[in-house]
Amino acid sequence: MADPSPDVRAETTSKIAAQYDRKFPRMTEAERKLAEEIFRRMARDAEVLVREALAANLKATPDLPRDLAVALAKDVDSVSLPVLKYSEVLTDDDLIEILRSENAAAKQVAIAQRPTVSTAVADALIDTGNETAVARLVANEGAELTEAALGRVMTEYTGSEAVAESMARRPSLPATISEHLVSAMAKKLESYLVSKHDLPADAAANLILQTRERATVSLLSRGAQGADLEELVFQIHVNGRLTPTLIIRALCVGDIAFFEAAMARLANVPMKNAKKLIHDGGDLGLRSIYEKARMPERLFSAVRAAVQICGEGEYDGGRNDRERFVARIIERLLTQFEDPASKMTQDDIDYLMNKLRQLAA
Numbered sequence: 001m002a003d004p005s006p007d008v009r010a011e012t013t014s015k016i017a018a019q020y021d022r023k024f025p026r027m028t029e030a031e032r033k034l035a036e037e038i039f040r041r042m043a044r045d046a047e048v049l050v051r052e053a054l055a056a057n058l059k060a061t062p063d064l065p066r067d068l069a070v071a072l073a074k075d076v077d078s079v080s081l082p083v084l085k086y087s088e089v090l091t092d093d094d095l096i097e098i099l100r101s102e103n104a105a106a107k108q109v110a111i112a113q114r115p116t117v118s119t120a121v122a123d124a125l126i127d128t129g130n131e132t133a134v135a136r137l138v139a140n141e142g143a144e145l146t147e148a149a150l151g152r153v154m155t156e157y158t159g160s161e162a163v164a165e166s167m168a169r170r171p172s173l174p175a176t177i178s179e180h181l182v183s184a185m186a187k188k189l190e191s192y193l194v195s196k197h198d199l200p201a202d203a204a205a206n207l208i209l210q211t212r213e214r215a216t217v218s219l220l221s222r223g224a225q226g227a228d229l230e231e232l233v234f235q236i237h238v239n240g241r242l243t244p245t246l247i248i249r250a251l252c253v254g255d256i257a258f259f260e261a262a263m264a265r266l267a268n269v270p271m272k273n274a275k276k277l278i279h280d281g282g283d284l285g286l287r288s289i290y291e292k293a294r295m296p297e298r299l300f301s302a303v304r305a306a307v308q309i310c311g312e313g314e315y316d317g318g319r320n321d322r323e324r325f326v327a328r329i330i331e332r333l334l335t336q337f338e339d340p341a342s343k344m345t346q347d348d349i350d351y352l353m354n355k356l357r358q359l360a361a
Helices: 006-019 029-043 048-058 066-073 077-086 092-099 105-112 119-127 131-139 147-156 161-169 175-197 201-220 226-238 244-251 256-267 271-278 283-292 297-312 321-337 346-360
Strands: none
Touching: 006 029, 006 048, 029 048, 029 066, 048 066, 048 077, 066 077, 066 092, 077 092, 077 105, 092 105, 092 119, 105 119, 105 131, 119 131, 119 147, 131 147, 131 161, 147 161, 147 175, 226 256, 244 256, 244 297, 256 271, 256 283, 256 297, 271 283, 283 297
């Protein structure tokens, strides 16, 4: 009262706020009620410095009255941002209302960085068109992002390097989103190689194709199964990326499930029928679906050998088991090619061995 300056009011606010915590009670209930009225007065203080002190000290208080938390969250950025980022008192409806308010760019970024972000708030953030906020949202491991939400991000923020980088760094992504991201990055890299390094377009395209297929096979190893795997295969197919080399690359590292789904998609047969044809115990079923899928004839021997090896057992779990699996396939093929009955020309053998070396690389 002797010195009612903004600095003193801010200091007083900080001191009272420091005592206001139910976890470490230092006030009686009556004193707490009085403190809350003081906070409400300070929240209307004309001096921003006072309101900043209030927000900084109460931002993570779990039992702060909601009306006070909302008032601070709607204040100028220097007051609102700490509360928006940390307060557990604010509801999803409160946050969504603030996200949709005018001149809320900084507030949107703060909300995107909350320890947890619900699916409803995440969807509202994506709607804002705020590239920085969406990049922070995607990078936030505490954000509940559905596959549909991630798909929207990939579609609506396709030109944003910040969003793409955050997406790539996210520790867990659905296989369909990962594949889409791999393809998008591959296109950018191909353009860069041609424009910056004078690499012929055909050479760049071939290099990127191999790199993209390796990346796709790598993400398949994370275990997409059932409907998720079929959805992934469908996405790859409709985008023109379900190539024979990708299918054989996956098969030659032991991913029989992807091979089955790919054959079913390309041959346009139900999955259960595709499995029966592939594993019917002879060549007729496999050859039938292989031809219906319009796969290259010169690679059929490799496919048959890989299917047989896959049927003999899983990986042994040892070091470099994928590399050893590919080596077994090459060894098996070399043995088969020595048989005159294989009916493969030297050109076919050279072509196939070149492809298998690429797979093993």
